[in-house]
Amino acid sequence: MPEKKVVDRILGLYVHIPFCRSKCNYCSFFSAPPQSEEEMDRYTEALIRHIQMGKSLVQDRAFSTVYLGGGTPSLLGSDRISRILEAVQQTLSIRSDAEITLEANPESANQDLFLAFKKQGGNRVSLGVQSFQDDELTRLGRVHSVDQIEQAVESIRSAGLNNLSLDLIFALPEQTLDRWRENLSRALLLQPDHISAYGLSYEDETLLGRLYAQGKIAPVLDEDYVQMYDWTRLCLKEQGWIHYEISNWSRPGRQSRHNRLYWNREEYLAVGVSAHGMIGRIRYSFIRKAVQYVDVIQNMKDNGKSGFWHPDLMQDKVELTQEEMSSDFMIFGLRQMDGISINAFRNRFGYDPADRWSDALSALKARGWLVQQEDRVRLAHCAVPISNEVFVHFLD
Ligand code: SF4
CATH class of the missing domain: 1.10.10.920 (Arc Repressor Mutant, subunit A)
Known part of the structure; x- marks a missing residue:
């Protein structure tokens, strides 16, 4: 496809998929299991229409990054992911060198999905791994096994995708430094290009947060937390990795361009239930109600700016000083x-x-x-x- 007009200022696109197979014990993101295949179809069509409305905000400006995040975007499957990316490519001006990322979880990762993603210009996968020990995965409420992580990476590689990020969590209750070291070593054996490693936090509305508040689990000691973090930093540095953000490391040249855009306060158009965006000085977020989000868009008469920012879709919209x-x-x-x-x-x-x-x-x-x-x-x-x-x- 010929590249359309390119304007210098950096611009990203974020598309939020709110579906997950089940809720992880530490997760406070807006996500829930889909009620049916039809629900995912209707949501996909609403997203596509919302992206089309979003064009009026950016005109022919070119996007440097596209990020399908969630939730678990891989749960949509290959057809819906293809439809979304096809609509993105047809509606918006996407640079030929754009970084296009799909978030995936091992239980819904397969080669068909990654082949379809690549065919539509996708070139980066961020895989939610969290741990390489089945008992830790269970404690976190993850619904995949260590074997499935390895199969997912195999599918990503065999689809010809060569920019892989792994998400890990450290400082789980009772986790020792040795166990965390083993997780990181197992991750490195898969030869990723990027690692995000977050210390577990106990959010109020999560199962682990409630257990913590009731005194039924204890977080690791502060000094153990710092030891795990420092060890991550030193281990990855020794292997030539770049520590470029508090919780993110990459091989040279493999930093997440999309995430850098957030940290550099560049603009990003966001669509999807609960998604946050920033265009010009306007920072906005959409409602956290999936049914209402779909209904409002389906019944919308206005396809322009006022449709994109319809009051019934908005959680928040402010002009920043x-x-x-x-x-x-x-x-x-x-x-x-x-x-x-x-x-x-x-x-x-x-x-x-x-x-x-x-x-x-x-x-x-x-x-x-x-x-x-x-x-x-x-x-x-x-x-x-x-x-x-x-x-x-x-x-x-
Ligand atoms: S898969 Fe990710 S978004 Fe979904 S519940 Fe688990 S942590 Fe939350």
């Missing part, structure tokens, strides 16, 4: 291990970070939590475990 945008730029930017560029900040906002946060920057540098080297300000390694304490200084 310059101050809010510059705070976000600092907070999200400092999540990246190379930090923020002062020049980039100045070009975007017309002043220097020090003009607004002089006292905070001095204090954080004096404590050794921030480091400035020429044009860049970054989080010191010692401040990573307490990064939220640093970020809070840039809210005012």
Whole structure:
């Protein structure tokens, strides 16, 4: 397909699929098992129509990334994933070198799916693995086995997809450093290009969160948490990996372009129930009600901007002030291990970070939590475990 007009500013597309086979014990994302195949069909058609409405917001601007996330997008199966990506390619201007990612879980991963994804321009898979030990998978409420992880990777490779990210979770209750080391080693044996490793957190509305609140499970000690994180950092560094964001590592050149776009506060069009997007200064999110989302779109008469942002679809829609945008730029930017560029900040906002946060920057540098080297300000390694304490200084 010939490439349409390309405009320089970076733009991404996020498509949210809210279906999962069952709810994991730690998950607070908006997701639920589909009631029927028809429900997934109707949702797919609603998404396609919503993407078509979204065109009016971006005109012919070209997208550098497309990300099908969830939930479990792989649960839609090859036909629906094909239909969505075909609509994306036909409706929007997608750069020929765009990064196009599919999130998948091992229990719904198969070669047909990945072949169909690749045929529609897909080139990156993010596989939810979490652990390489069946008892840990059970504790997390995952519905796949370690064998299925290995089969999924085999399907991804045999479909000719060679950009693979694995998601892992560490600091599970009672997990030892040795067990976490084994998980990471098993992950590396699969030769991924990217690893996201998150420490388990106990969200209120999750099963593990409730057990924690009732005192029935205990999180790992803080020092064990830090030991696991530090070991991840050192082990991957030794193997030539790049630590580019607090919880993300990659082989050189394999950073997630889509996630970088979030951390650099670039624009992204988002569609789907509960999806969050940002276009220009407008930050928005859609309702967390799948049936209403589909019904409103199906009955919509307006195909333009006002249809895309129909009040019955919106959870939230705000126009950010310059101050809010510059705070976000600092907070999200400092999540990246190379930090923020002062020049980039100045070009975007017309002043220097020090003009607004002089006292905070001095204090954080004096404590050794921030480091400035020429044009860049970054989080010191010692401040990573307490990064939220640093970020809070840039809210005012
Ligand atoms: S598969 Fe992912 S989105 Fe779905 S319930 Fe589990 S953690 Fe949540």
